[in-house]
Amino acid sequence: MRNVTFTGVKFENPFLLSSAPPTESESNIMRAFDAGWGGVVVKTIGLHPVVNVHGARTKFFRTTPDDNNVSMKKRAGAALHGSWNWELISDKSLDWWVPRIRRMKEAHPTKVVIASIMAGSGSDKELRAWQTLTQGCQDAGADGIECNFSCPHMDRKDMGSNIGKDEGLCSVVTEAVKEVAKIPVWTKLTPATQDIVVEAAACFRGGADAIVSSNTFPSLPIIDPETLEFEINVDGFVSSGGLGGPAILPLSLANMARMCQAFPDRAFSAIGGVSDFSQAASYFLLGAGTVQVCTAAMLDQAIGPNVIKRLNAGLDAFLEKHGFNSIEDFRGARRDRVVLQSQIRRPAGDAYQGGYEPVEGYAAPDSPVLSS
Numbered sequence: 001m002r003n004v005t006f007t008g009v010k011f012e013n014p015f016l017l018s019s020a021p022p023t024e025s026e027s028n029i030m031r032a033f034d035a036g037w038g039g040v041v042v043k044t045i046g047l048h049p050v051v052n053v054h055g056a057r058t059k060f061f062r063t064t065p066d067d068n069n070v071s072m073k074k075r076a077g078a079a080l081h082g083s084w085n086w087e088l089i090s091d092k093s094l095d096w097w098v099p100r101i102r103r104m105k106e107a108h109p110t111k112v113v114i115a116s117i118m119a120g121s122g123s124d125k126e127l128r129a130w131q132t133l134t135q136g137c138q139d140a141g142a143d144g145i146e147c148n149f150s151c152p153h154m155d156r157k158d159m160g161s162n163i164g165k166d167e168g169l170c171s172v173v174t175e176a177v178k179e180v181a182k183i184p185v186w187t188k189l190t191p192a193t194q195d196i197v198v199e200a201a202a203c204f205r206g207g208a209d210a211i212v213s214s215n216t217f218p219s220l221p222i223i224d225p226e227t228l229e230f231e232i233n234v235d236g237f238v239s240s241g242g243l244g245g246p247a248i249l250p251l252s253l254a255n256m257a258r259m260c261q262a263f264p265d266r267a268f269s270a271i272g273g274v275s276d277f278s279q280a281a282s283y284f285l286l287g288a289g290t291v292q293v294c295t296a297a298m299l300d301q302a303i304g305p306n307v308i309k310r311l312n313a314g315l316d317a318f319l320e321k322h323g324f325n326s327i328e329d330f331r332g333a334r335r336d337r338v339v340l341q342s343q344i345r346r347p348a349g350d351a352y353q354g355g356y357e358p359v360e361g362y363a364a365p366d367s368p369v370l371s372s
């Protein structure tokens, strides 16, 4: 069976659209529910006015098989490498979102709507803003709150990923939200930190019901060697943006593994580079209970109707193949397979060739020395 209960909320299936363009409007979310997504995390809502940069907010890196060139330029035969964005949170107000959340839940009572919210953390007024946002979304019928401690584009030192890089702020803001929340509170952390386990612990101390990881990784577009301009820029300027999609899958898996090992009994919602069940399976096997998707859905009719079909069909086939009944039968089954390097077996005695086995990327052991 596909259904899961995660932080006390019942999901028809464990797959959600993450907070991003696929969930920026009521019509997108209604279409997503019709397409089969178990839930959505609404595009992050704040109380501050939001004005995005001029021009494109997201572009996609693609790579060519012959030379592994990564570029935003469209080329025939190139495969997706990642998304790059510098989009801010929703430019719609809380008042705009409240009746829409209510209507979504009325139309789809069995689907899950999580409200992503964001405010600052530098004053009591900002902490009250988190509470206002929580109360507004919860009264509208949201099933849960996701605190955005991870937006990588904020200049303000007390906002976005700057909260997620500071364990004190993670705890204080989570506590403020928990003070008024009657529904589960998830916190979405940034990967741009030295040890995400530290911030996860701080969120749990503040009362978080689940940790969500990952948001996008800080990154830059490449500079076109012909024009000498960044491939995405405004008047020649660029700022650090966020990398998502296939490129971040192994990075996000590593963070998920560390958190699931540190807190094996806690709830985790995984994000990063998922486009079909094979990637989602890795996150479940490490211990995550739900999986969220952004980039793959953006590139599939903006809300991922084919992506969710593949995820559901892949889950069914996986359960059948391995004789499992539900996600709980295999969740975390590979959590303890990530160990210290020193615990990995070395070849015994004669079998050891000093690391010169013929493998991809290394010269053959008997390669001649080239003289210049």
Ligand SMILES: Cc1cc2nc3c(=O)[nH]c(=O)nc-3n(C[C@H](O)[C@H](O)[C@H](O)COP(=O)(O)O)c2cc1C
Binding pocket: 018, 019, 020, 021, 043, 044, 057, 058, 083, 084, 085, 086, 087, 088, 089, 090, 116, 148, 150, 151, 188, 214, 215, 216, 243, 244, 245, 246, 248, 271, 272, 273, 274, 292, 293, 294, 295, 296
């Ligand atoms: C254009 C764009 C806008 C995004 N906006 C938000 C946002 O408002 N709030 C948030 O928590 N994450 C936001 N994200 C991050 C995604 O929800 C997700 O964490 C990230 O893209 C990694 O998932 P993926 O590899 O499936 O793309 C955004 C991502 C993109 C590409």
